[in-house]
Amino acid sequence: MNFLELLSKPALIAAHRGANSLSPENTLSALKKSIGRADFIEIDTQLSRDSVAIIMHDDTLLRTTNVSKIEAFNSKKPYRVSDFTFDELKSLDYGSWFYKNNAKTEPLLTLHDALMFIKENNLFLNLEIKDMSGAFGDEEVVDTVIKEINDTECSDRILISSFRHEYLKMIKTKLHIPTAALVEDSHPKELLSYLRELGVDGYCLNDELVDKKSVEMLREAGFFVGVYTVNSAARSRELFEIGVNFIFSDSLYKDKV
Template identity: 60%
Template sequence: MKFLELLKRNRLVAAHRGARSIAPENTLSSLQKSIGRCDFVEIDAGLSKDGVVVVMHDDTLQRTTDVAKMEIFKGRAPYRVCDFTYDELLKLDYGSWFEQNSAHKEPLLTLKIALEFIKKNGMFINVEIKDISNFFEDKIVVDAVIKEIEDAEMQESVLLSSFRHEYLKETKSILPDLPTAALFEGNFRDDLLEYLGDLQVEACNLDDGSVDEKRVKMLREAGFLVGVYTVNDPKRAEELFEMGVNYIFSDSLDRSLKRYAK
């Protein structure tokens, strides 16, 4: 089955940054623990200083690694991901910061490793490309991500999304059949449908605070799939699904929301 075929089903639950309520986010452990708890996985992707596609949500390393405790990286604050080479990133622990995981270290997760895992387990994955346009040209970022997808032969199992919509345009110019989703937060454009059409996206991922039934209906009737982030309350999930939302992103895979996962 192709990812788009899955997304056209109803009441889908995506593991937001993996199973991040029970494992350190955006790590291999978070992917492993999401199995059987979701319909697909969502991760975040950026680039190391030397262009390796790494799985990280933040622009900096301080929240989710032990970088500030390491003497060899003293004086490197604010610890921006893009200022560290791949070899330097390999020296960090991505897990012991997590309360439930405090005694267990986690290695760096790269997009290559994530895709290998998804492929091996017959899963689907939404890769959100973080906006790193202040550090790298758009084409460099998109080319690096697409190369990993093509090398893994995962074109039919990946959805690419981003708040930086230029990445989505660039993606379509290279791989027009690769599904993409435009991410939005807050207010919407008056010409939203025309804008999405120009982007050639298949989906629109909205923040929970700005979703209403009218907007969901408009998008669905125009042929766009609709996802909503981040939804951890089962009652709210039900409301959104009743509106016609196709899928939600959730941190709560260990609680009652997992009943929605197929």
């Protein structure tokens, strides 16, 4: 089964940034905790200063690492990910902020290792490419991500999404892989035409933007629909009833719904 075949199934739940209510988000531990609890996993990727693809959501390291406690990095405020080399990023702890009394630490997760984990465990992954247009050219970002997917030979298990839609259009010219456009505050004008021009397979939107008419229109036009971030079981049922294919959740794992 490939990712598009998976999306043909109803009422799918994606573990948002891994099982992030059980382990620190976007770490290998969070991916491991997702097994058996979700239909697929969602994580975020961006590049280090020296163009290594790593798994990280925020533009800065402040919230989910110990970077502010390391005196040697004081000169790098506001701690943008793109200002740190891969070796510098590897020196940080990505877990103690999550655990009580800072009892545990977690290492940096690379895109390569995340993809190998997905492949070795026969899982499915929604990979969100963060908007890095302020630090890297679009082609460098896309080519770096595609190289990792090709090297690990797992394109059949991946859905790529992004708020930077230029990435998605470019990816379709380089790799046969499903893609989804992410939006937050408003729909693009002439939505169906816009999505067809991008060549995407799906559309992922903020829960506050969802309405039954739009979902029906998108589904009838052949697009899959995903909604983020849904942490209410009642709301998830409402969304599935109007035709939403999948939701992203921090807590609604399959053994809890």
